[in-house]
Amino acid sequence: MIDLRSDTCSRPTSAMRRAIADAEVGDDLFGDDPTVRELEAATAQLLGKEDAVYVPSGTMANQIAVRLHARPGEAVVTDPLAHVVTVEAASLAGLSGVTTIPVAHERGVYDADAVRAAFAPAHRFFPRTVGPPPAVVWAENTHNNGGGAVWPADRLAEIPAVAAERGLPSHLDGARLWHAALAVGTAESQLAAGFDTVSVCFSKALGAPVGSALAGPEQLVARARRYKQQLGGGFRQAGIIAAGALYALREHRPLLRRTHEMAARFAEQIATMPGIEIDPAHVATNIVRFELTDGDSGAFCERLHAAGVHMLPSGPRAVRAVFYLDIADEDVEPAAEAVRRVVTSAAAGSDPAG
Numbered sequence: 001m002i003d004l005r006s007d008t009c010s011r012p013t014s015a016m017r018r019a020i021a022d023a024e025v026g027d028d029l030f031g032d033d034p035t036v037r038e039l040e041a042a043t044a045q046l047l048g049k050e051d052a053v054y055v056p057s058g059t060m061a062n063q064i065a066v067r068l069h070a071r072p073g074e075a076v077v078t079d080p081l082a083h084v085v086t087v088e089a090a091s092l093a094g095l096s097g098v099t100t101i102p103v104a105h106e107r108g109v110y111d112a113d114a115v116r117a118a119f120a121p122a123h124r125f126f127p128r129t130v131g132p133p134p135a136v137v138w139a140e141n142t143h144n145n146g147g148g149a150v151w152p153a154d155r156l157a158e159i160p161a162v163a164a165e166r167g168l169p170s171h172l173d174g175a176r177l178w179h180a181a182l183a184v185g186t187a188e189s190q191l192a193a194g195f196d197t198v199s200v201c202f203s204k205a206l207g208a209p210v211g212s213a214l215a216g217p218e219q220l221v222a223r224a225r226r227y228k229q230q231l232g233g234g235f236r237q238a239g240i241i242a243a244g245a246l247y248a249l250r251e252h253r254p255l256l257r258r259t260h261e262m263a264a265r266f267a268e269q270i271a272t273m274p275g276i277e278i279d280p281a282h283v284a285t286n287i288v289r290f291e292l293t294d295g296d297s298g299a300f301c302e303r304l305h306a307a308g309v310h311m312l313p314s315g316p317r318a319v320r321a322v323f324y325l326d327i328a329d330e331d332v333e334p335a336a337e338a339v340r341r342v343v344t345s346a347a348a349g350s351d352p353a354g
């Protein structure tokens with residue numbers, strides 16, 4: 001099976017497992033797990049922030065950021081396809097009593113004018129009390145539902161600036177910020193500069209088994225540690241998993257270019273196939289999102305799975321394939337070939353495996 005459902009399906013390598021086995025540990029809740037401390041310091045440094053807190057998931061990092069920046073009855077200003085809006089089990093509303101103000105976007109990327117346009121009219125004829133009060137402006141880079149789309153560095157820098165115009169903080173969901181940095185050739189710290197907080201994940205294409213981090217100024221991270229505890233994220237001997245994350249950060253981050261190359265090659269190949277809609281120029285990182293001109297994505301993924309390739313439906317006609325380090329360069333052509341067999345056999349009503 002070639003598993004392209006998600007880069008979260010990566011498995012720890014033998015070397016990573018050795019680092020995990022050898023990890024020095026302590027009780028993180030007492031603040032004395034040395035491996036967690038080392039990971040937090042390395043992450044903060046890489047992101048150019050004062051401090052960082054290691055948390056179980058990207059969802060928890062984002063939800064802590066929501067609590068830091070918004071109170072019940074307030075709104076996160078972001079694009080409606082953002083991960084925090086679409087696939088965090090409604091925790092904005094469920095955990096924090098927070099709603100959203102949608103920003104017009106293209107594949108998850110927008111600009112300062114789109115943020116200004118999303119705010120209610122600032123005019124004396126318009127009652128100021130009726131709309132959701134904006135609390136934080138939120139950008140996602142790379143953008144998952146946008147097909148791994150990358151923000152141009154100057155466009156991204158507009159977001160904290162436009163937030164500041166309204167006296168608002170800003171958050172960067174950088175679950176895959178490593179990929180964005182690689183794609184635009186700009187350091188993560190520079191992309192994150194200006195944002196009050198940034199969340200990153202070690203458990204996606206970086207290949208660690210568990211964990212994410214939230215980075216920001218010392219005072220905010222100190223509050224974040226309290227919210228982590230409130231949400232049940234308090235760790236004990238977490239050096240065991242932090243060692244995997246630290247290994248991933250140091251050893252796997254420099255290897256990610258290959259995942260972009262595989263995605264680009266796969267996109268080029270399927271773009272020539274009848275029944276598939278994709279602009280390969282939109283594939284900037286390790287995620288490939290394509291549309292079926294005919295038929296539904298669920299049935300397509302079932303047939304593809306039977307043919308030995310696992311992908312994820314991500315819309316009625318949309319399908320997502322994600323490349324990561326466990327995928328071999330030699331898997332790209334067979335995966336594309338399986339797509340061809342499934343679309344052509346679906347059109348002809350025959351069995352792609354047979």
Ligand SMILES: Cc1ncc(COP(=O)(O)O)c(C=O)c1O
Binds near residue numbers: 062212
């Ligand atoms: C952009 C983005 N943010 C946050 C998350 C949440 O991460 P986790 O699955 O670790 O909760 C994901 C997961 O895919 C993501 O793509």
